[in-house]
Amino acid sequence: MGRGEVDYELDDVDRAVVNAFQGGFPVVERPFEPAAAALRERAIDVEADELLARVRTLDDEGVLSRFGPLVNAQEIGGAATLVAMHAPEDRFEEVVEAVNAHREVAHNYKREHPHLNVWFVVSVADPERVESVLAEIEAETGQETYNLPKQEEFRVEAKFLVDGPVPEGDVDLASLGPSPAPSGRGTLTPEERDLVLEVQDGLPVTATPYRDVAERIGADVTWVLETLRRFEVEGKIRRIGVVPNHYALGYTENGMTVWNVPDDVVSEVGPAVASLEFVTHCYERPRHEGVWPYNFFAMTHGRSEEESAERVEQVREVMSEYWDVGDEDWDTLFSTRILKKTGIRMAERADANTDADAGKESSSDESTDANESSNADGSPTEESAVDASR
Numbered sequence: 001m002g003r004g005e006v007d008y009e010l011d012d013v014d015r016a017v018v019n020a021f022q023g024g025f026p027v028v029e030r031p032f033e034p035a036a037a038a039l040r041e042r043a044i045d046v047e048a049d050e051l052l053a054r055v056r057t058l059d060d061e062g063v064l065s066r067f068g069p070l071v072n073a074q075e076i077g078g079a080a081t082l083v084a085m086h087a088p089e090d091r092f093e094e095v096v097e098a099v100n101a102h103r104e105v106a107h108n109y110k111r112e113h114p115h116l117n118v119w120f121v122v123s124v125a126d127p128e129r130v131e132s133v134l135a136e137i138e139a140e141t142g143q144e145t146y147n148l149p150k151q152e153e154f155r156v157e158a159k160f161l162v163d164g165p166v167p168e169g170d171v172d173l174a175s176l177g178p179s180p181a182p183s184g185r186g187t188l189t190p191e192e193r194d195l196v197l198e199v200q201d202g203l204p205v206t207a208t209p210y211r212d213v214a215e216r217i218g219a220d221v222t223w224v225l226e227t228l229r230r231f232e233v234e235g236k237i238r239r240i241g242v243v244p245n246h247y248a249l250g251y252t253e254n255g256m257t258v259w260n261v262p263d264d265v266v267s268e269v270g271p272a273v274a275s276l277e278f279v280t281h282c283y284e285r286p287r288h289e290g291v292w293p294y295n296f297f298a299m300t301h302g303r304s305e306e307e308s309a310e311r312v313e314q315v316r317e318v319m320s321e322y323w324d325v326g327d328e329d330w331d332t333l334f335s336t337r338i339l340k341k342t343g344i345r346m347a348e349r350a351d352a353n354t355d356a357d358a359g360k361e362s363s364s365d366e367s368t369d370a371n372e373s374s375n376a377d378g379s380p381t382e383e384s385a386v387d388a389s390r
Contacts, residue, residue, distance in 0.1 A: 008061040008248075015164030016044045017054050018063070018249070020171040022159045023239035027177030027229045029211055029221060038171050048207070055242060056205040065243045066202030068209070069228065072156075073344045075236040076196055077188070077353025079127035080106070080344065081149040082285065083134065084116040084292065085141075092117075098140045100340045104133045108339035111256065113331070116146065116292065119256075123344045125352035146292055148285040152266075155274035155282040156238065160246045160301065174240070180230035187355040191219060195227055196236075200346050202243075251301040253308035257315055258294035259330045260287075265322045266296060272318050273298050278311050294331070 010018070016039055026034045032048040032055075039046050046054070058064045073080060087095035099105055099120055108120035122133050134145045161169045188196065194217045203209035210228070214221040231237040261269050266284055273296075274282045281299035298315055302308030312332055319325045 008058075008063055010063065010162065010164075012164050013044060013046055013050075014054060014058060014063075015162050016042070016046075016166045017051065017058065018242060018244055019161050019164065019166040019169040021055075021241040022161075022169055022244065023241045024172030024174045025239075025241040026173040027210065027225050027232075027240060029225070030208055031173075031210070032207060034173055034176055038173055039166075042166055042171070044165055052205065052207055058242070059205055062245055063248050065245045067205050067242050068201075068203035069199050069231075069240045070238045070243060071196060071200050071346065072235055072238050073123070073346060073349060075234065076346060076350050078123065078125040078349030079130060080121055080123040081130055081147055083120050083122055084146045084148060085118050085120075085137075085143050086115050087118045087141075087143065095141045095143060096339050099137055102133055102137065103345070104129070105340060106344050107341050109335045110337040110339055111333040111335050113333050118339070119333075120340070121344075123349070125345075125348040146288045148288075148292075150283045150285060152270065152284040153282075154270035154284070155279060158246075158280040160244045160249050160251050162249055174229070174232060178226045178229045180226055180233060182234045183230065185358055187353055187358045188350060189358045190354055190356055191217075191223075192227060192358075193350045193354045195219070195224065196231075196350050197347055199228070201343070203240075246301060250303040253302040253305055254335045255300050255302070255308050255312060256333045256335070257298045257300060257312055257330060258333065259296040259298070259319060259325075260293045260328075261296040261319070262323050263295070269296065269319060269322050272321070273315055276311075276314060276318065278302075279315065 020039060020042075021035065025031060028034065030048070032052045036046050036048040036051040039051065055064070055067055059067055085095075085099075096108065096110075096118060099118065100108055102122075104122050104124050106121045106123045108118065110117055111119050122130055124130055124133065130147070130149075134147060137143075138145055159169060161167065195213070198213055198217050204212045206212055210224050211221045213219075214224040217224075228237065228240065232240065270282060270284065273279055278300055279298050280301060281297070283297045284295060285297055287293055287295050300308065300311045300315065302311055316325055316330065319330075
């Protein structure tokens with residue numbers, strides 16, 4: 001089998017689960033009950049216990065990367081940046097080994113490009129550390145690095161739908177949980193830090209996942225529900241649900257399209273390209289004169305070379321509505337090899353952004369709001385119909 005493939009065949013119920021719950025999963029004490037009810041409303045005959053068993057099996061079989069929150073590391077603390085460099089073929093392994101030896105390098109891919117064939121992510125607790133890491137890599141490898149920090153984010157919505165029931169994947173039950181207001185704080189409390197680190201790799205696949213998390217960190221379940229929903233509102237969590245292994249679902253063609261968009265239309269092009277449902281990431285990044293002329297990145301995924309090519313063409317057609325796109329104005333860089341893939345070092349970034357005194361002034365008010373935002377069984381009050389999912 002190829003990378004990410006699994007020996008498991010999805011039936012219609014599995015496909016409904018994958019499509020329905022890639023975001024907007026209920027943040028209530030027993031979430032599988034309203035989730036199953038939502039599927040039954042869509043003619044999928046499943047009870048809470050079976051839905052739980054399905055998610056557990058999909059997770060165990062590798063169809064899912066995990067179940068739970070997708071944490072937005074950028075909003076937790078620290079910084080991350082995309083970096084490109086050239087590794088000569090006769091020294092490729094040597095250069096990659098030196099790059100990967102840096103613990104700040106979280107992901108690294110070999111991509112198809114005549115010069116810039118190594119692309120990696122640097123994640124640090126202190127943003128000023130980025131320049132030091134790149135200087136160290138350059139000194140060790142003798143190769144120049146090209147820093148491509150995100151200047152504007154237009155979309156991060158990596159959802160992968162499959163053929164079958166609930167084809168639009170539009171089930172959003174986030175509003176069943178508490179309806180908190182943003183804290184207005186840029187820092188984390190020690191308790192919030194513990195919660196982030198506990199859920200960053202997923203929730204336990206149990207009937208009461210949020211209660212189980214609360215017990216693990218010694219917190220009240222009402223506070224956990226309230227805080228996770230507030231994190232969604234604040235953007236610290238992008239969404240809560242099933243996170244598919246896209247290779248296992250057949251999305252094997254991973255194309256990073258790059259474009260030299262005129263600066264005066266980037267603000268219009270960004271939202272237009274981001275509106276395409278198959279575009280999972282969409283950013284503005286800097287050019288590097290003489291080496292890298294592109295300032296706009298759009299990531300697409302396809303289940304075949306033909307589908308991938310069709311999707312890239314659709315991006316080009318959208319681009320053409322705003323400027324005259326020439327053949328030399330864009331390129332697609334396909335990943336050909338995963339060189340390193342480790343998790344973002346969330347603990348260090350969260351630690352650096354934790355303030356022991358944060359939130360103390362408003363803690364009593366927030367506790368009252370948490371108790372009033374939902375009923376005892378997790379069902380919404382009239383005030384809790386807030387949809388903050390992404």
